[in-house]
Amino acid sequence: MLFHVEMTVELPHDLPAGVADRLKATEKARAEELQRNGKWRHLWRVAGRYANVSIFDVRGPGELHEILSGLPLFPFMKIEVKALCRHGSAIADDGA
Numbered sequence: 001m002l003f004h005v006e007m008t009v010e011l012p013h014d015l016p017a018g019v020a021d022r023l024k025a026t027e028k029a030r031a032e033e034l035q036r037n038g039k040w041r042h043l044w045r046v047a048g049r050y051a052n053v054s055i056f057d058v059r060g061p062g063e064l065h066e067i068l069s070g071l072p073l074f075p076f077m078k079i080e081v082k083a084l085c086r087h088g089s090a091i092a093d094d095g096a
């Protein structure tokens, strides 16, 4: 199943820079791993915001929740999820 996920990162202003840098580095490593194994299909920066729009390809909402709640930045993100299904006029066969 494909899901559209928008993640907005809100790090506390008083979070020490070293802690923030470590969180961002571990988040990046996990995001790269999930992209390599095909679960995190697209990762786009929302221009002008500390936010991303992503497409996940997972078995269902349970797996998506497991992945999202395990992200290092999860405690500092607002997340909106939309389930996707194939549009009848779409010509691309991209697994939806």
Ligand SMILES: O=C(O)CC1=CCC(=O)O1
Pocket (backbone or CB within 6 Å): 007, 009, 027, 028, 029, 031, 050, 051, 052, 073
């Ligand atoms: O920067 C973000 O939008 C949060 C994030 C997701 C994957 C990653 O490396 O950073």
